[in-house]
Amino acid sequence: MLQPANLIALLCLCLSLGPSDSRSRPNDLTITKFVSLYSAGTSHVEILLGDNRPSPDTYKTMRNALFRYEESRALGYDVELNTRERQANATIMEAKLAEIEQGEITPHLFKPSQHIFDVLEAINNTKLFQLLQHMPKGAVLHAHDTALCSTNAIIELTYYDNLWICQQAGDLSASALRFAEEKPTPLTEDNCDWSLLSEVRAQYGADRVDAYLGERLTLYPTTDFQDINAAWSRFMEIFGLLDGLLMYAPVWGDYYYKALQEFSADGVQYLEFRSTLPTLYDLKGTVYTPLDTVRIYVETLEKFKNQPENKDFIGSRMIYAPLRNTDAEGVARYIETLKQVKEKYPEFLAGFDLVGQEDVGRPLRDFVDQLLEVPEDIDFYFHAGETNWYGSSVDENLIDALLLRTKRIGHGFGLVKHPVALSLVRKMNVAIEVNPVSNQVLKLVSDFRNHPCSQFFADGYPVVISSDDPSFWKATPLSHDYYIAFLGIASQHADLRLLKKLALNSIQYSSLTVDQKIDALSKWQTKWDEFLDYVNNVQPSSASSQHLD
C-alpha cells in the first residue's frame, strides 16, 4: 500500500499537468505519464481514473491524500506555527467556528451574508473582530487618500476657523464647503448660499449639523443602491463635498496625520495610498502645485514618524493615481507631473495608476502608447477588472495591466473569468489587492461567500487584503475587511496561517526595497509577539489548552 505522503506526491504529478494536457481523456497520455513517472503509484491512478471501485481502505487513503493535497495549495499552507501561535490559533478558530456553526443554523444571520451597513455594529461586538483588531496586519496597499479617516476625525476638521458651507435656502443640505476670510463668490452650478459653518452650528445646533455632515460624508444609510452606477455617483458626490474641506492646505496635512494615527491604531504599520494630487489652496491665495501637495505629505509623514509613540511605524508611500476619465493630453500632463514627483520625491513615490469607475472611464488600452513611454524606473499599480461585465473593455484592463507589467492589480474582481490572466498573475508574481467591503458597498457582490477571492485563497494566489475607502463605509482602516475575508471568504478551515500570510504578503508586495522590507518585518514581528501575548494571556480560550501539544 502506497503511503499517503507518496500518494500526495503522485497526485501532485497527476494534477500538475497544465491546460494543454488536461483536456485529455482518462486512460490516455495522462495515465501513461504516471506509469513512467511513478510506477509505484500506477495502481492508485487507475483506482482514481480507472473502471473499478476501490476498496473502502484505498478510498479513505485516496480521500485523505486529496484533501491534504488540496490544503497544500491554499494560501498560508506554507506558514509553520510555533507553540505560542498554535495556542493563539485555537482561540481564534474557536471564535471563528462559533460564528460559522451559528450561521449554518440561521444563514440569514451570518454576518458576511448581509450588507456591512446592517451588521457593522454587530461585527464590532464579536470576539473574532476584537481579536483581529489587535492583530498587526502589516500594510494597507490599496486605499485612496481622501477616504481614509473616520467620520469623527473629519468632523473635527470642520471646526477649523473660516470654513464656509453652501446651503439651499432655509435648509441644512449642503452642496459645498470652502475656507475663506470673506464670503466666497456664489457657486454658479448650485442654487445655494454661503454661510460660516460656525454660524450654521449656532443656528441649528452643533449636534444636528455634525450628524448631517457625518451622514453626507459616508454612503450610509443606503444599502440598496439601484446598481453600480448609482452607488458610484453618490460616491463621487462625497468626494465633491470633501474637496473644499480637505484641499485647504492646513487641513490636507492634518487629515493625513489623523489617518496615519487611525491606521496605526488599527494594527497597520505601513500605508501605500493612491492620490490624484489635487491642487491645494489657502486663505492668502498662495498658488499651489501638485508638488506642494506631495511636500505637505512628506513633511507630515516625517512629523508623524518623529513621535516616540510611532517608533514601530514603518512608513507610508504614495501611488500617483489621477482620474482615468481623460484624454491623451490629460495623460501627457499626468506623466509630466509623475516625472516631477519622481525627481523631487523619489523616496515617497511608489508608482503610477489611473482611478475612477472603470465601467464609465477609459480603458488602459486607449493610453498604452503613452504608458509605454513612462520611465522604466517608475512602477505601475493599476486598477483592473473592478467589474462583473464579463468580456467588456473594463474586463480587458486585466490583460493590459499585466502586459504593462503592473506590480499589483487593484481589485481584479473579474480575474477568475480570465484563466490566462490568472496564470500570468502567478508567473509574474503580481499581487491582487482585494477590498472585500468596497466590492459589496459598490455593488459587485452581495453575499461575501460568493466573493472571487475564495478562489485566490484556495489556490494560493498572491493576495493582499485592503480597504479602499474605509471612511465612506465607517469601517476601521483594515480590521473589518480582515474579518470579512477570514470569516466570509476563506474556507472554514483557514486559520492563523492565512492571517499571518496575508500580513507578510502586505509587506512582501509593497514597493519597499529589500532592506526596507527586512526592517519592516522586524517592526512587524515585535507587534506580532505582543499580539500573541494578548491572545494567549488576555483572551484565554477554553479550547486552547487542548491544542497546546
Next chain:
Amino acid sequence: MLQPANLIALLCLCLSLGPSDSRSRPNDLTITKFVSLYSAGTSHVEILLGDNRPSPDTYKTMRNALFRYEESRALGYDVELNTRERQANATIMEAKLAEIEQGEITPHLFKPSQHIFDVLEAINNTKLFQLLQHMPKGAVLHAHDTALCSTNAIIELTYYDNLWICQQAGDLSASALRFAEEKPTPLTEDNCDWSLLSEVRAQYGADRVDAYLGERLTLYPTTDFQDINAAWSRFMEIFGLLDGLLMYAPVWGDYYYKALQEFSADGVQYLEFRSTLPTLYDLKGTVYTPLDTVRIYVETLEKFKNQPENKDFIGSRMIYAPLRNTDAEGVARYIETLKQVKEKYPEFLAGFDLVGQEDVGRPLRDFVDQLLEVPEDIDFYFHAGETNWYGSSVDENLIDALLLRTKRIGHGFGLVKHPVALSLVRKMNVAIEVNPVSNQVLKLVSDFRNHPCSQFFADGYPVVISSDDPSFWKATPLSHDYYIAFLGIASQHADLRLLKKLALNSIQYSSLTVDQKIDALSKWQTKWDEFLDYVNNVQPSSASSQHLD
C-alpha cells in the same frame, strides 16, 4: 518578429506549466524552459516577464496573442461554424449585444442582474429568448420528475374525478390533495377538513381555486426568502402538496406524458430525470411497488414515442435518486430497489444519486462503504457542492462524488473553490450540470454575472445547462436557463459556438451508448437545420448580411 500564431504556441507552452511550477518566480526555471523549448520566442517571453517595456508594436502583437489564446481556452472555441451558422450567429449576437449595451447604460435593468420572478415576462418578450426557444438544445440531464410541468398542465390534472382537498375551516388554504371514492380519513397533523375539489370549485369559483393552486404549486411571488433554508422549506412544502395529486397512478403517467410534450416543444429531445420512485396509489387500494412506478414511466414513454409527431424525440431515462437525509438501513433499502430496477428495466435506468438539501442532509462520506458496494455496471450521478459554505461537509461532497467516480456532478456550485476537484473534473471528464435559475431562486447567487459557471465557460470545462425544477419557477423546460447562461453568465463574446457546444455536450454526457448517441445526434441535426432556416429566413437580421462571408 515572431508571428502571432507562433506566439500563441509559445504562450501555450508558457502557460501550460501546472501548479507545481507555476508558483515559481519569473526569470527562473520558467524562462529557462522557454529558452530551450522555443528559442525563437525567448525574447518575447522576456518582454512578457522581463524588465523592459516592450515597443508599441510588440505590445499589440502580445496583446492579440494573449486574447486569442484566452479565447482558445473557452468552451465552444473548437466549434467551426459553416456559412449558414455564421449568418444565424450574426442575428443571435445582434440580439444579445443589444441587451448588453443597454445593460451597461442602466445595469439595474439588465435582466440577468435581477430576480427571475421579476423579469420572467420581460425575458419572454426579448428577441434573444425567442431565438433560444426555437433552438434544439439537445438534452436536459438534471431535472426532478415532480417539478417538470407548467402550472397549467398541473391544474388540468386537478380536474380528474375523485380529487379531494384538505382545507382550513372557511378558507381556501389547502394542506393536502388526495384521490378517493369516499371522503378520506382526517389528517392527524393538519387541522383541515376534506372536501371534493369539484365542490370547492363550485363554491369559490374555478378561477379563484385554480389561481390559488397555481400559486401554491410554485415559489412565486417570494423573491426574498430569508435564506437558503427558508427557500428550501417552502420548496419541500410544494412537493408535499403535489404528492397526493401526482402519486395517484393514473395521474403519474399523465404528468410524465405532459412533461415530455412540454420539453419536446421547448427544443429538448432527450430527458434524463431524477426520481425518488415514490409508491403510487389508486382508488381500488392496489398495492404498488417502486417497480410499478418505473413500469408506468416505461409504458408512458413508449406511448409518447409511438406518436408520429414525436418521431424526432430521442428518449428519456431515469436516475434513481432517493432522499439523502436517511441512515445506513435506508441506503441499504435504496440499493436493493436500485438492483431490482436495474434487473427489470436496464434500458430505462441511467444510474443512482441522492437528493434533498445538501446543507441539512447527510454527506456522501457517511455512506461511502455502502456506495462502494453498488454493482460496477450502475453509474453514479451525484448532486455535490450545491452550497456556498466553503469548507463544509457539503462542500466536501465534491471530492467524494469524484472519488466515487460520478459520471456527472449535479450543480457543483462550490467547485471553483476546489482547484484539485476542478482538475479531476477535467481529467476524469466529469460533466458539471449547471442550473442557473435554480441557483438564484434557492438563494445561492443573486446577480447571475457572479455565477461560477462563468469560469467553467472561460476555461472550457465540460458543462451542460439544465433546469432542475422549472415547474416551481414557472420557467420553460430549458430556454430560460439558456437565456441566463448565454446572456448573463457567458462572456459578451460568447456566440453560437457556445450554444452549439452546450447542445452537443448534453448528448455527449448523457448515459446513452455510443450507438444511441450517433442516432441522437442525427435527430438533433435535423432540428438544428430547421433552426438555422428559421433564424436566417423567418428572423432576418439587419446585421447578418455583413457577416455572410
